[in-house]
Amino acid sequence: MPFGGWESTPASTTFGDRETLFRFPAADDPAPSPARLLTMALYAAALGLTGVGVGLRAMVKLFGGTPFWYVPTLSFFGLLSVALVVGSFLSIHRRALPWLLMVAATAPLAIDILIAIFY
Numbered sequence: 001m002p003f004g005g006w007e008s009t010p011a012s013t014t015f016g017d018r019e020t021l022f023r024f025p026a027a028d029d030p031a032p033s034p035a036r037l038l039t040m041a042l043y044a045a046a047l048g049l050t051g052v053g054v055g056l057r058a059m060v061k062l063f064g065g066t067p068f069w070y071v072p073t074l075s076f077f078g079l080l081s082v083a084l085v086v087g088s089f090l091s092i093h094r095r096a097l098p099w100l101l102m103v104a105a106t107a108p109l110a111i112d113i114l115i116a117i118f119y
Contacts, residue, residue, distance in 0.1 A: 021097065022090040032092050043102050044085050047109055051078055057116045074115060077108040
């Protein structure tokens with residue numbers, strides 16, 4: 001495990017009868033291809049910069065006064081998007097799951113954009 005894990009042996013990739021989908025890469029795991037990692041990192045960076053833009057717009061609107069639901073709603077959808085991106089990096093050794101999670105992370109961010117623009 002990175003950051004000094006407490007286990008002396010690598011964790012198994014199965015849990016009961018099912019294979020584990022989300023986990024930190026073990027020391028003996030093959031490295032993902034640089035192109036895959038770079039593409040995922042650029043996609044995550046684009047989502048993050050968009051989230052920063054939404055946050056700046058929301059901060060400007062907060063100074064003008066907003067209803068009580070505005071900040072919690074933006075925070076919820078923003079954190080949901082971040083959680084999906086984290087899940088995509090934890091499942092980087094899967095074939096299609098990381099890409100599905102990255103695309104799914106776009107939907108809550110799009111909702112954030114719509115709320116920030118049209119409110």
